[in-house]
Amino acid sequence: THDLLNSLRQVEKMLALHETSYQQGLRSLRKKINALHNSTMAFFKMASCPKPDPPANGRRLGRVFAMGHEVHFLCKPGYELIGPRTRVCLESLKWSGQQPMCRSEIGTLSFLCSHGVSLGLNSTANSLASFSSAASSFAALSASSTTTSSSLASSPTPSSPSSSVRPSNCTHFLGSTHCTCDVGFTISGRDNNICTDIDECHLFPLAQPGRLCIHQCVNTPGSFHCVCPPGYSLSRDGRSCTDIDECENLSHNCTADRLCVNTFGGFKCVTVKCPKTKNATYIKTSPMRCERNPCMFGDKACTQAPNSISFHFLAVVSNMSAPRVLFRVSAARVLGDTLRFGLAGGRGRGHFSVQRSGRQTGTLLLVTSINGPATLEAEVEMSELENNTLLGRYLTKVTLFVSPYMF
Structure with a gap:
């Protein structure tokens, strides 16, 4: 215990020495950082451009002349600024551009008059046109001034702002020109002076995964x-289409004795009727179900007829992937020892198949895709047997309405 205490005291002294050394190093580092900060600030304070003089008959805006800062120039009323409106303090500690000057507008008019431009009060329209042309030429001489123009010298001017061709927005500064276009337009022309509409529908056609619209792009x-298309409404995203349920919003024209079935892009008016056969008679027990009346004793033809016939209507889209489960038929109770499922008939049987999916359940499958518009029917038969003797047949008629669209 005594040796352990001595060891702990030695470790404590060593840690105290390390802490003292760390604190001294930290104080020294802070002093160096402060000195570096002060020297840097002093450098930036010294790194400034000489104070620019305001132009005669004008004034300067801006009091900070450090590197990267800007100053602006304005002229008094009756004077025109010749030169850049804004100058920047460059890394070379020199101002960008040339020193601007303010020229009297009277002097400008004298200059134009000396170049053969008529400025009489009774000038004709041609004189005014020539004045505008000369003024434009004079403005072009001031290449260092910052102006925003929308020029289309060699191109036809569109009749309305909604045209597919518009003039570009050009900025002239220090002898260079930078032109831009509005959103949805691309710059073109020999001098980048034309903005042409971007045809987004052509760039992203319907066949590509990144298509803009699910149906039609304008x-x-x-x-x-x-x-x-008709029967659909544009979704909130502005690109997808949502089916309109005409049966739910009562916009269909089905009569009272017919049933409205909503489909993708429309609706169908269907009539559910019980079959009329000489072997058996049926009565409608519900809007979608017919039951066979009891057979006479010994009437084998009647007992071979389905005990019940159910009607179901399904709406699907065109070219739906296959195989796909469409419908399931189940028996509520089983009296015999065997239950069988199969296809009894219907139009388009080559598109369907029936599989056993449980002890009391059969599944109607779509095995090949269907290109709409189309109407197909499948009859699924469920037979109940006892010692290979038929106890009853139950028929389910499924009608498939295939939309002409894939959505």
Whole structure:
């Protein structure tokens, strides 16, 4: 115990020495950082451009002349600024551009008059046109001034702002020109002076995964919009189409004795009727079900007829992937020892198949895709047997309405 205590005291002294050394190093580092900060601030304070003089008959805006800062220049009323409106303090500690000057507008008019421009009060329209032309030429001489123009010298001017061709927005500064276009337009022309509409519908066709619209894309100047076929409404995203349920909102024209079935892009008016056969008679026990009346004793033809016939209507889209489960038929109770499922008939049997999916359940499968519009029928038969003797047949008629669209 005594040796352990001595060891702990030695470790404590060593840690105290390390702590003292760390604190001294930290104080020294802080002093160096402060000195570096002060020297840096002093450098930035010294790194400034000389104070620019305001132009005669004008004034300067801005009191900070450090590197990277700007100053602006304005002229008094009746004077025109010749030169850049803004100058920047460069890394070389020199101001960008040339020193601007303010020229009297009277002097400008004298200059134009000396170049053969008529400025009489009774000037004709041609004189005014020549004055505008000369003024434009004079403005072009001031290449260092910052102006925003929308020029289309060699191109036809569009009749309306919604045209697919518009002039570009050009900025002239220090002898260089930078032109931009509005959103949805791309710059073109020999001098980048034309903005041409981007056809988003052409860039993203329907066949590509990144298509803009699920159905039809209509290009507009600077943008686009999506259109849906009849029976659909445009979704909130502005690109997808949502089916309109005509049966639910009562916009169908089905009569009272017919049933409205909503489909993708429309609706169908169907009539559910019980079959009329000489072997058996049926009565409608519900809007979608017919039951066979009891057979006479010994009437084998009647007992071979289905005990019940159910009607079901399904709406699907075109070219739906296959195989796909469409419908399931189940027996509520089983009296015999065997239950069988199969296809009894219907139009388009080559598209369907029936499989056993449980002890009392059979499944109707779509095995090949269907290109709409189309109407197909499948009859699923469920037979109940006892010692290979038929106890009853139950028929389910499934009608498939295939939309002409894939959505």
